[in-house]
Amino acid sequence: MTHTIFIDGEAGTTGLQIRDRLARRADLEVLSIDPARRKDPEARRELLNAADAVVLCLPDDASREAVSMLSSNKVKVIDASTAFRTAPGWTYGFPEMSPTQRDAVRNATRVSNPGCYPTGFIGLVRPLVAAGLIPADFPLTVNAISGYSGGGKGLIAEFEDNAPPADTNDAFRAYGYSLVHKHLPEMKIHTGISHHPVFAPSVGRYAQGMLVEVPLQLWAMPGKPSPADLHVALEAAYAGEAFVQVASGMECAELAKTRAGAGGYVQALDPQALNGTNKMRLFVFGNADGSQARLVALLDNLGKGASGAAVQSLNLMLGLPEGEGL
Known part of the structure; x- marks a missing residue:
């Protein structure tokens, strides 16, 4: 089964590194906005709700805006900003942090990537x-x-x-x-x-x-x-x-x-x-x-401190081998 991934903010430092880590994987398909619709908010909204998982590589306010655009409860989200790292309802994406954290990430739909x-x-x-x-x-x-x-x-x-x-x-x-x-x-x-x-x-x-x-x-x-x-x-x-x-x-x-x-x-x-x-x-x-x-x-x-950690959490959330692509 191939999972679809949308990286919102893929042109930034973390986004580019995540895309590079996912590019060679056959089990994932990275979705991108049609260049002709790059400035169309509806095109972004469509991809945010169409993907199996979304990785947000945006400033805090833009991440909050992206989350507000999600209408599908099935989409799994990893946010790389500071916006949700201590927010209720979000799981901290550090699987090794405690004996129970790996399962918490595996079962989460909303994960905040650690700083x-x-x-x-x-x-x-x-x-x-x-x-x-x-x-x-x-x-x-x-x-x-x-x-x-x-x-x-x-x-x-x-x-x-x-x-x-x-x-x-x-x-x-x-x-x-x-x-x-x-x-x-x-x-x-x-x-x-x-x-x-x-x-x-x-x-x-x-x-x-x-x-x-x-x-x-x-x-x-x-x-x-x-x-x-x-x-x-x-x-x-x-x-x-x-x-x-x-x-x-x-x-x-x-x-x-x-x-x-x-x-x-x-x-x-x-x-x-x-x-x-x-x-x-x-x-x-x-x-x-x-x-x-x-x-x-x-x-x-940019590895365990950003893109690598995001991919590790993504693997867990999608039920894939934790170290895939890492």
Whole structure:
């Protein structure tokens, strides 16, 4: 059986990547608006209601508008915007998030695709909160760097085309100094923590790939867990998962031996290492006396952080093999 898919917003960064992942599949047919009717709202409405599944790759308000145009109860929807990530009636599209989440996605008709930064943060923190190692009310910080493709067409043009403004030669750009960010609500709700973390996002001068880090003062936690305790809990949470993997203690120890090389310090973790995949790798680093830890998630912001996650959820919702096309 061939399922029909309509990608609303297929010309955007995420839409293009999803279309590319689906293009070579014989079990799916991607529908597109007739070029002659591209500006006809009725043509869009027809496809939204005719497809077996719709993937919305649109700004928040446009996604809400698209959902309002759906009259068929049979159409399955995945929304890649921020609009529905904490909305009632929508299932969060992170199958590995908990033991019940995969079935929730499989049985859903409305799925919200996680944000790229939250995917790393939730992947690291939720299992540790669930295990009682991180208290729900413990103050958390998340530091992260992403490739500029995460900012969409505007930021891509700014870095690649040297378009105005004139500060496009930045090697590294930190932002979010207002301490307000659209990803914070999903970070809080989907980890079970009581307060928003302090979120320090940044962009590097490279196209895609990201590192998301949560530093922890273990000595300040009521149970004073060790880095090994954190590692064991993460390994248990993701045992057998194909796309979310926990680096071994030996690998983390090796990476911690960052040393000076001929050209400067050797980079222990490359944010681009998983580009083009739907994988996320989690690392636990601890200091010698076990009083501090750094939790790090490595993923492709356009893979497990966007298009790959959408295809994974799409497969589940349509009853197809979860890893098909990934």
